[in-house]
Each structure stands twice: as C-alpha cells, then as structure tokens.
Amino acid sequence: MSTVTSHQSPSQAEGPGAVWAQATRAFDRWLSGDPAGLPELVDVMTPVLWHVVRAYGLPREQAEDVVQTTWLALVRRSSAILDSTAVGGWLTMTARREAWRTARGAGRTLPTDDEDIAVHLPRQRSAEADAVDREGARRIWAAVDQLPERCRRLLRVVAFENRPDYASLAVDLGMPVGSIGPTRGRCLAKLRVALLANGDL
Amino acid sequence: MAEMSRERLYAIVRAAYEERDPMPDDLVARMQQAVAAAEAEEGLALELELMTLVERSTDLAGARGGASYTLRFAYDDVDLLLRVAADGEHSRVDGWVVPPEPMTVRAVWTVEGAGTSATAVSDTGRFELTDLPLGLVRLRLEPQDGSRAPFATPTFEI
Numbered sequence: 001m002s003t004v005t006s007h008q009s010p011s012q013a014e015g016p017g018a019v020w021a022q023a024t025r026a027f028d029r030w031l032s033g034d035p036a037g038l039p040e041l042v043d044v045m046t047p048v049l050w051h052v053v054r055a056y057g058l059p060r061e062q063a064e065d066v067v068q069t070t071w072l073a074l075v076r077r078s079s080a081i082l083d084s085t086a087v088g089g090w091l092t093m094t095a096r097r098e099a100w101r102t103a104r105g106a107g108r109t110l111p112t113d114d115e116d117i118a119v120h121l122p123r124q125r126s127a128e129a130d131a132v133d134r135e136g137a138r139r140i141w142a143a144v145d146q147l148p149e150r151c152r153r154l155l156r157v158v159a160f161e162n163r164p165d166y167a168s169l170a171v172d173l174g175m176p177v178g179s180i181g182p183t184r185g186r187c188l189a190k191l192r193v194a195l196l197a198n199g200d201l
Numbered sequence: 202m203a204e205m206s207r208e209r210l211y212a213i214v215r216a217a218y219e220e221r222d223p224m225p226d227d228l229v230a231r232m233q234q235a236v237a238a239a240e241a242e243e244g245l246a247l248e249l250e251l252m253t254l255v256e257r258s259t260d261l262a263g264a265r266g267g268a269s270y271t272l273r274f275a276y277d278d279v280d281l282l283l284r285v286a287a288d289g290e291h292s293r294v295d296g297w298v299v300p301p302e303p304m305t306v307r308a309v310w311t312v313e314g315a316g317t318s319a320t321a322v323s324d325t326g327r328f329e330l331t332d333l334p335l336g337l338v339r340l341r342l343e344p345q346d347g348s349r350a351p352f353a354t355p356t357f358e359i
Contacts, residue, residue: 015212024316031317031341032309033249033353038240039233046232050224051215064228071232075239079305079343079351082319137220144217159214188210195213 016162019044020088027087031078042071045088048160049095055156056099066102070095092161096172136200143194150175151187158184244350249341252276252354274354281342285359292359293331296340301326303345311337311356335359 022044030037049070053063073094074087081090144152154173158164170177240246252274259270269286280299286292296306306328307319322328337358343351 015208028309028317031307032311035246038236042232042236043229046229047219047224050228051218051222054218054222060225064225064231067228068232068235071236072239075236075243075245076347078245079345082305082321084317084319137217140213140217141221144214155211155214156218159211159218188207191210191214192206195210 016048016088016160019048020085020162023088023091024085027081027084031084038075041074041087045091046071048088049091051160052092052095052157053099055153056096056103057153058099058103062102063099066095066098069098073098088162089164092164093168093172096157096168100172100174139198140195140200143191143198143200146194147187147190150183151190154180154184155187155191243347247350250276250350250352252279252281252342252352254355254357272354272357276352279342279352281340281354283340283354285357287335287359290335291331292333292335293329294333294340294359296322296328296330298322298326298328298342305343305345306330307341307343308333308338309341309353310334311339333359 023041026037026041026044028037030041046067049067050063053066054060056063058066070091074091081087144155147155150173154175157169157173166180167177169175169180173180175183237246253276254272255275256273257270259268269284272283272285274281274283278300279302282297282299284295286295294308298304298306301322301324304322305319306322307317308330309317318330318333320328320330337356339354339356341351341353
C-alpha cells in the first residue's frame, strides 16, 4: 500500500477535494486579473483530465487531443462558469463529453482494452530497493486488472473526479443513471475482495 | 462500505493508474502553451479595459442603519448602473446594463483568496449579486459575444 502511494504527486495524494480547491483558487486568481492563474490551473487539472479521458480507452494521442480540446473550451467559454468552485467539475465533465464523442466517432466499441497501457510498463525506476515496492504495486495492479472492464472504467473516472454527478456520468459512460451507484458499489466490493485476497488490505 | 475504506480504495485506484498509465511528461507544458495561445486569440491575455466612473450618489434613505448608493460607469457604448446596498455583514448589488446584452457579471474581490461570485445578465439588462462580503470589489463584465473582450469597473467599496 505505502509502496504505491509513495509514487503519487503530493496533490493527488490528498485526493480530489484538495485538487478541486486548488483549481478554484487558480481560476479565481486568473479571473482577478493575475495571468499566472491560468497556467497554474492547467498544472493542477491536466493530470486529472488525462486519467478521466484515458478511462474511455482512447489511444494516448487521441487522449491528448481531448485534453487540449477541453482546455481550449475553458478559455473560450469561461464566462459560462458562474460558480468558480465548479471549475474542476466543469473541466472533467467537458473532458468526459469530448472523450465519449471521440470514442464513438472513432467507431470504438466502448470500452476498448488497455493494450497500449502495457507498453508503458514497467516505468523505469533506478534502485534495486524498488523491487519490493514494485512487487506490491504489481499485486495491486493484478487486483485492478481482475475487475471487469466496466468496473475499471467507472472506478478510474470516479476515483479521479470529485463527487461526479451521476446523471452526467450515466450519459458519458453509456449506463442507466440508476445503475451507476449500485455498479460502483459492486466494483468497489470486488476490488476490496481482490486486495484482501492478495493481502494488500 | 465505510466511507474511510471507500476513500482508501479510490486512493489505490488513483495510485495504480498514476503508476501504470501516467500522462506524458511534457503534457502540462504543451497544454499551458495551448491555453496561452487561445487566451491571446480571445483577447483575454490583455490587461482588462476599465470602465469610467461617470456618476456617484449616496442614498441617505438607507433602511435600518444600512447604507446604499448608486454608481454609474461607462465603457464604449455600454452604460452600467449599480445600486449598492450594505446591511450589517452582507450586501447586494443590483445592476443594469444598457444596452442589454448577454453577458456574465463577476464580482472579484481584491483580497487574495476571497474568490469570485458571478451571475448572468437578464434579457432586460438587469442582474443582481447578493450576499456579497463587504470590502473592495470590482465587477468584471464578460460579453458572451466571444469577439468582445471582458472589461471591468474600477475598484469600489461595498
């Protein structure tokens, strides 16, 4: 467990709530006329957008395009965001919409597999002391991998979002709104069982 | 499932994906370049144009010890009339944009970290901002017509 958390960036380790608050402060600074607020907002939210978009099974290059489209939409439509505390949610919702549209447009049957994730594994790390850590991380990965595809996608989106609204999630994930809550509960239970079986919880 | 363990599971999921499918190293830098370019294109990178204060009057008939006053600002062909009322800790601003046009009006506090508060202008050009904290503030007007850059009032006190 500690093995994996040590690889998180500090902001992500604090969870989405802290990230969203940081995003709001940066957006407010930009609206107040401080030009540094916008690059800061990009810095804070781009990793979140990446993971939300990749949950749709888009190849990395297409995922980057979706992230960029989302940022351009923010600049062009910032006046539509009346409540600056909602900027994080606005960004992730816009990214989900665009990811869903792109995935459908490409004729991908949502979701696709993670074939191009494997290419980036394992991440190069130097010390041999990492071996134990890596073993722990691999076991956690195995637990996540055992989950059905729809679970992996839903949990990835929900884990990086801050209390996403079920109605919009349902549309963007192609699931009935009433099934989001129960599905999420079942997926979490499955993950928990898998981690317990591996001795990681 | 207890909230604690749910949050822990989410943290595990986040950590796992950050490890296995991290964003490209240079993605943030490229996105920052893209927004900077879009910002310039939209005229958002420029210093905000300030409206001119045309008129200010104090309304002595404020109720219950509260105070209210009116301000009039002008910029290009836009006239902005404000009635600012403060009562105890809170205040409200009633505004009227002439000629009416779809825009967002955002109250921006000059104190760092005080946040913003925004509303949409109605078809008749009216808007209201309520429950504003007292202090120095300015209003940022953002026309929905993307070809027009936002502009702002000078700072005034609520």
